[in-house]
Structure formats: structure tokens, C-alpha cells
Amino acid sequence: MEDREREVLERIERRRRRPPRLRDELVTLAHGAGGKASRALVESVFLEALRNPLLAPLGDAAVLDAPAGSRLAMTTDTFVVTPRAFPGGDIGALAVSGTVNDLAMAGGRPLALSASFVIEEGVAVAELAAIARSMAAAAAEAEVPVAAGDTKVVERGGADGVYVTTAGVGAVPAGVDLDPGRIRAGDRVLLSGTLADHGMAIMLARGDLDIEADIRSDAQPLYDLVAALIAAVPAGAVRALRDPTRGGLAAVANEFALAAGVGIVLEEAALPVRPDVAGACELLGIDPLHVANEGKLLAVVAPGAADEALAALRAHPRGADAALVGEVRSEPPGMVVLDTAFGGARVVDLLVGNPLPRIC
Amino acid sequence: MEDREREVLERIERRRRRPPRLRDELVTLAHGAGGKASRALVESVFLEALRNPLLAPLGDAAVLDAPAGSRLAMTTDTFVVTPRAFPGGDIGALAVSGTVNDLAMAGGRPLALSASFVIEEGVAVAELAAIARSMAAAAAEAEVPVAAGDTKVVERGGADGVYVTTAGVGAVPAGVDLDPGRIRAGDRVLLSGTLADHGMAIMLARGDLDIEADIRSDAQPLYDLVAALIAAVPAGAVRALRDPTRGGLAAVANEFALAAGVGIVLEEAALPVRPDVAGACELLGIDPLHVANEGKLLAVVAPGAADEALAALRAHPRGADAALVGEVRSEPPGMVVLDTAFGGARVVDLLVGNPLPRIC
Numbered sequence: 078m079e080d081r082e083r084e085v086l087e088r089i090e091r092r093r094r095r096p097p098r099l100r101d102e103l104v105t106l107a108h109g110a111g112g113k114a115s116r117a118l119v120e121s122v123f124l125e126a127l128r129n130p131l132l133a134p135l136g137d138a139a140v141l142d143a144p145a146g147s148r149l150a151m152t153t154d155t156f157v158v159t160p161r162a163f164p165g166g167d168i169g170a171l172a173v174s175g176t177v178n179d180l181a182m183a184g185g186r187p188l189a190l191s192a193s194f195v196i197e198e199g200v201a202v203a204e205l206a207a208i209a210r211s212m213a214a215a216a217a218e219a220e221v222p223v224a225a226g227d228t229k230v231v232e233r234g235g236a237d238g239v240y241v242t243t244a245g246v247g248a249v250p251a252g253v254d255l256d257p258g259r260i261r262a263g264d265r266v267l268l269s270g271t272l273a274d275h276g277m278a279i280m281l282a283r284g285d286l287d288i289e290a291d292i293r294s295d296a297q298p299l300y301d302l303v304a305a306l307i308a309a310v311p312a313g314a315v316r317a318l319r320d321p322t323r324g325g326l327a328a329v330a331n332e333f334a335l336a337a338g339v340g341i342v343l344e345e346a347a348l349p350v351r352p353d354v355a356g357a358c359e360l361l362g363i364d365p366l367h368v369a370n371e372g373k374l375l376a377v378v379a380p381g382a383a384d385e386a387l388a389a390l391r392a393h394p395r396g397a398d399a400a401l402v403g404e405v406r407s408e409p410p411g412m413v414v415l416d417t418a419f420g421g422a423r424v425v426d427l428l429v430g431n432p433l434p435r436i437c
Numbered sequence: 438m439e440d441r442e443r444e445v446l447e448r449i450e451r452r453r454r455r456p457p458r459l460r461d462e463l464v465t466l467a468h469g470a471g472g473k474a475s476r477a478l479v480e481s482v483f484l485e486a487l488r489n490p491l492l493a494p495l496g497d498a499a500v501l502d503a504p505a506g507s508r509l510a511m512t513t514d515t516f517v518v519t520p521r522a523f524p525g526g527d528i529g530a531l532a533v534s535g536t537v538n539d540l541a542m543a544g545g546r547p548l549a550l551s552a553s554f555v556i557e558e559g560v561a562v563a564e565l566a567a568i569a570r571s572m573a574a575a576a577a578e579a580e581v582p583v584a585a586g587d588t589k590v591v592e593r594g595g596a597d598g599v600y601v602t603t604a605g606v607g608a609v610p611a612g613v614d615l616d617p618g619r620i621r622a623g624d625r626v627l628l629s630g631t632l633a634d635h636g637m638a639i640m641l642a643r644g645d646l647d648i649e650a651d652i653r654s655d656a657q658p659l660y661d662l663v664a665a666l667i668a669a670v671p672a673g674a675v676r677a678l679r680d681p682t683r684g685g686l687a688a689v690a691n692e693f694a695l696a697a698g699v700g701i702v703l704e705e706a707a708l709p710v711r712p713d714v715a716g717a718c719e720l721l722g723i724d725p726l727h728v729a730n731e732g733k734l735l736a737v738v739a740p741g742a743a744d745e746a747l748a749a750l751r752a753h754p755r756g757a758d759a760a761l762v763g764e765v766r767s768e769p770p771g772m773v774v775l776d777t778a779f780g781g782a783r784v785v786d787l788l789v790g791n792p793l794p795r796i797c
Binding site: 107110111112113114115116134136137138139140141142143144145147148149150151152153154155156157178179180182183185188189191192193194195224225226227228229231232234235236237240242244245246247248249256257319320322323324325328336369427428429435 | 467470474475476500502503504505507508513517538540587589594595602604606608679682683
């Protein structure tokens with residue numbers, strides 16, 4: 078039985094070695110079938126980049142400590158952006174930042190993320206590895222582990238390359254209650270930086286436009302900025318936070334106005350927009366208010382706390398361009414109005430139709 | 438200003454009314470753009486079916502109470518099954534059960550789920566509504582709210598209909614530690630019911646085979662079965678649990694053997710397989726050990742607790758066909774061996790290649 082024993086020991090040794098050899102350059106359906114190829118892909122691409130004690134066992138679920146005295150925030154988002162890599166980021170960094178930010182807007186410190194991939198047969202393994210590394214870098218920046226994951230491979234034509242779905246769990250400290258229903262007339266509206274960078278970076282990266290401009294996505298995780306903001310003002314002074322992603326600032330302001338039954342008046346002249354972004358928007362006939370951002374937040378704060386809140390945002394590297402952009406009024410309830418630079422006013426509504434596909 | 442006031446009030450009233458009118462019969466790219474059409478789709482299809490106090494605000498993240506003294510389990514899975522409806526379930530029920538079960542295998546009582554959809558332009562709104570209703574039914578059965586969600590619409594050809602990604606958070610009670618590393622030689626291996634029902638139901642529903650058989654998916658949530666099992670035996674006697682989905686029982690048994698450095702011996706004659714499922718597997722030349730299940734669990738328990746554990750599983754409606762199917766030995770470490778009905782033995786390995794695409 079010596080041969081048999083040696084064979085067994087060699088087999089164990091081969092299987093315990095990490096990472097297993099993944100020789101394929103392109104993803105095939107076998108990588109999604111749950112067998113040896115799946116294991117090789119997961120271990121040598123995803124676990125390799127994202128390794129942490131929660132993810133490493135590759136069990137059905139990760140188990141983590143729950144923070145005492147906190148409530149839990151939970152969120153999810155799917156990312157189907159085209160192109161998958163663009164100036165300032167890629168789909169992996171975007172997925173991590175987007176989910177961290179959704180937790181942060183509820184006041185949640187990110188505890189753990191999950192990441193699930195739909196991969197089209199034929200995608201390069203090297204591209205997946207680059208996406209996984211971007212996710213790892215963004216997760217490290219946000220100080221959150223990617224604790225659980227899944228991969229599915231679909232036939233050629235069954236997905237447009239790679240779709241990434243992230244979910245997140247966060248801890249909301251006692252006393253933090255960010256609910257748009259708490260917004261009151263007189264509150265001030267702050268924006269943490271320039272508008273429309275992400276959406277315009279994607280539009281230009283698609284190459285459909287003949288514009289040369291150095292516009293980069295603003296994708297970044299915002300929990301530390303949120304924590305700094307909340308710490309800088311009295312308890313309860315931050316009424317609500319939202320990151321203006323798909324649908325842009327217009328969608329978020331409308332959501333707030335409707336939730337609280339208040340009017341929100343934005344000052345066009347106060348809205349920070351980079352000149353090259355403004356120029357690209359104008360060429361395309363797109364209002365920056367409707368363009369997605371991935372590293373900005375809209376904060377509604379009590380009137381007495383507005384100065385401290387603005388100072389706290391500006392003092393943070395992720396909020397250096399923060400501005401007071403508007404205020405809350407009792408009229409017109411449920412509506413957003415833009416005071417234009419020309420002294421007029423117009424209603425800012427939700428967008429109809431689909432001018433900006435596949436930006437997140 | 439009377440006209441103006443009336444206009445504003447009518448507008449608020451229109452927007453507050455639930456659900457907004459969704460007149461489209463097919464999904465278009467506008468439904469994914471974050472504007473009015475997105476809102477109509479989300480509210481009239483997904484919120485309508487899945488409504489609960491956590492989901493209803495449609496904020497960036499849901500906030501829920503954390504259970505005192507528990508750890509948290511987190512998991513995610515993407516479902517790309519074809520066809521999306523099959524005997525015994527559909528992609529929505531499958532997604533909820535699959536995620537609840539991944540939490541349950543870590544001992545986690547499901548607290549909240551998220552659901553994110555990638556929808557191909559042109560999919561019927563009625564089909565989405567049916568999927569949402571299935572999810573709601575499965576979530577109600579598992580007593581868990583779908584607390585957060587997202588929808589993305591991709592161009593025709595950019596997805597094969599609908600992909601659903603669910604994530605889940607669960608509460609793992611103090612003292613529950615299900616870790617395959619705790620498996621020891623002498624432990625017993627229990628299976629909670631018949632093998633291969635889900636995978637074979639999908640294969641037949643694809644219509645590629647000329648077989649008439651009434652095979653239904655076994656998709657069902659298993660947390661209550663897990664709770665009954667854990668409650669029936671001394672603390673620590675349940676070593677590890679896993680639901681044998683993609684890759685089947687073979688993949689799970691190999692995972693356990695490798696994690697604990699033990700040998701797992703399965704008795705072929707003891708494996709419960711329905712006759713029609715066995716017949717279909719034989720016709721296709723597929724080993725039921727490699728076929729996916731979506732409502733079964735493999736439990737490794739201490740030898741002294743095996744009888745009570747088996748009785749507890751059998752006493753529960755979700756475990757009526759449970760069986761003792763094998764035991765753990767010190768040899769051969771890291772391997773799974775099947776004692777065949779003919780008195781021989783063969784190694785059960787992970788599958789190579791891709792015989793069963795798109796089953797989950």
C-alpha cells in the first residue's frame with residue numbers, strides 16, 4: 078500500500094497548496110460549474126486579491142462580530158458600467174465605493190461587504206484579476222473586508238462582460254438617525270464637492286464623443302467624511318445624507334423634498350462644477366444636475382449647524398470643494414426649484430427617458 | 438397664484454399616490470436610468486410584492502436592530518438559472534431560499550435580505566412581477582424581510598433575461614460554531630433528504646431531453662430545520678452544515694474532508710434518491726452526487742448524537758427523508774470515498790468540466 082499512501086499524501090499536498098494553478102487565460106463555462114475550475118478561479122483570482130480572515134474559509138457565509146449597541150445598515154447595488162475601466166477607477170472600485178457610500182448615507186460604518194460576479198464566457202482572467210485588485214484597494218481605503226462572494230459564468234452573449242453586485246452591512250451608532258423625514262424648513266443643503274465628474278468621465282470614456290478633456294470619475298468611499306461631519310455638529314443636526322448617483326442631484330433633492338413634504342431651493346451659481354465638466358455637459362445638452370456622481374454627498378443640516386458642517390466637510394480631503402448649495406423652505410412642498418444664475422427660477426424634476434445608460 | 442397652488446397640490450398628490458402607474462408591458466432602458474420610469478418599476482413591481490417597513494422608504498440602506506449577543510453571518514449568491522421558472526419554483530424563490538440557506542449553514546437566523554436585479558431590455562413586466570411575488574412568498578416562509586434592493590436594465594443581448602443577486606445577514610446565536618475544521622474521525626454524516634431533485638428538474642425543464650418525468654425542484658428555506666437540529670442535540674454536537682448546491686454532495690463532502698484533514702466515507706446504498714430522479718440521472722450519465730440541490734443539507738454530527746440528530750431531521754417536514762449516509766474516518770485524509778452497492782469503493786472527486794450549466 079506504499080504507492081497508495083504516497084498518492085494520497087501527494088494529492089492532499091497538491092490540494093492544500095495555495096493558490097491552485099489557473100492556467101486558463103480566458104474564462105470558460107467550466108469556471109462557473111462548481112468543480113475544480115471554479116475553485117481555481119475563485120482562489121487564484123478573487124481570494125488572492127481580496128484575502129482576509131472572513132473570506133478565506135470560502136464557506137457558505139462569513140461570520141463576524143456584531144458591534145454592541147449599534148443598529149445595522151444593509152444595502153446592495155449592481156454595477157453594469159460600460160466601459161469597465163475608465164479614468165479614475167473601474168467597475169471594482171466603483172462597486173466597493175458605491176456600497177460603502179450607501180451604508181455611510183445611513184450613518185453606517187462599513188463592517189463587511191459581499192461581492193458577486195456574473196462573468197461572460199471569454200472574459201480575460203487578467204481583467205478579472207485587475208478588477209479584484211481594484212476592489213481590494215478600495216476596500217482597504219474604506220477599511221472594510223470583502224467577507225463573502227460568488228461567481229457565475231454565463232454563455233457568450235449572456236452578459237456584457239462582467240457585472241458586479243456588492244452588498245454591505247454597516248454599524249449605525251446609537252443616536253444617529255438620518256431620515257429625510259426629519260428635514261425641516263430652514264435647513265441648509267450642502268454638497269461635498271463638484272458635480273457630474275463620474276457620469277461625464279464615463280460618457281467620454283465610451284468614446285462616443287469627439288471631446289478631449291481630462292475628466293476623471295470621483296468614485297471614492299465616503300464613510301470617513303460622514304463620520305467627520307457627524308462629529309462636528311450637535312447630535313441630530315445632520316438631518317439626512319444621500320449620495321447623488323444614478324439620477325444625479327436632481328433625483329436626490331426630489332426624494333428629500335417628497336419625503337419631508339418641503340420645498341428645496343438650489344442656487345445654480347453655488348453648485349460646484351469643474352469647467353471642463355461643465356463644458357462637456359453643455360456640448361451634450363445634459364444638465365449636470367442629472368448626471369451621476371460616485372464620491373459626493375448631499376447633506377441637509379440644521380440652520381445653526383451649517384457653518385460648522387461646511388467647515389468640517391472642507392477640512393477633509395474628500396470634501397475640499399464642499400459648498401452651501403441651497404436651503405429648505407415650506408413651499409412648494411414636494412418640489413425642487415433652481416434659482417438660476419440669471420435671476421429666474423425653474424422646477425428641477427426627475428429625468429424622463431434614458432440619456433445616460435450604463436454609468437453605474 | 439391660485440392656479441399655481443392647485444397645480445402644486447395636484448402634483449404632490451400624484452407623486453404620493455402608490456403605486457405609480459406603470460403602463461409599460463416590457464422593460465425598457467428608461468426603467469434603469471434612475472428617473473421616473475425607474476421609480477415606477479421599483480414601486481409598482483418590486484415594492485408592491487415585497488413591501489415591508491425596512492424596504493418601503495427605498496433609501497440607500499435599510500437600518501435594522503442588531504440582535505444582542507449574536508454574531509453576524511453574511512452571504513451572497515447570484516442566480517442565472519435557465520429556465521427562470523421550473524417545476525417547484527422560479528429564480529425568485531430560488532434566490533431567497535439559496536441565501537437563507539447559506540446563512541442557515543453558518544447557524545444564522547436570517548435577519549434581512551437584499552435583492553438586486555439585472556434585467557434585459559424587453560423582458561415582460563408581468564414576469565418580473567411574478568418573480569417578485571415568488572420572492573415575497575419564499576421570504577415570508579423564511580420569516581425574513583427583503584430590506585434593500587437595486588435594479589439595473591441592460592441593452593437587449595446584455596443579459597439572458599433576468600439575473601438575481603441576493604445577499605443576506607443573519608444572527609448566529611452565542612455558542613453556535615459550525616466550522617468544518619471541527620469535524621473529527623468517528624463523526625456521522627447525515628443528509629436531510631433526497632439528492633439531485635433541483636438539478637434534474639432544471640435539466641428536464643430545459644426541454645433538451647426527451648424524458649417525461651414529474652421531477653420538481655426541492656428549493657426551500659432551511660433555517661427552521663437547522664434550528665430544530667441544533668436544539669435537539671448537545672451543544673457542539675453539530676460540527677458543520679452545508680447545503681449541497683452547485684457541485685452537489687460531492688463538492689461539499691470534499692470541502693469538509695479537506696478542511697478537517699479527514700476521510701469521508703459515503704454509503705451508496707444509503708443515499709436517498711427518488712426513482713425517477715435516479716432514472717433521469719442514469720439516462721444522462723450523470724452521477725446524482727454531482728447534481729445541485731436547493732433544499733437539502735449535509736450535517737456532520739458527533740457519533741453519540743447521530744440518532745437524536747437523525748430523529749430531529751425526520752420529525753421536521755423539511756427533513757422527512759433524512760438519512761445517515763456516511764461517516765468520518767482518519768483515512769484517507771482529504772478524500773471522499775463511496776462504498777458502492779456492489780461492495781467496492783471509489784474516490785468521489787470534484788467534477789471536471791461543465792456538465793450542468795445554469796442550474797442556479
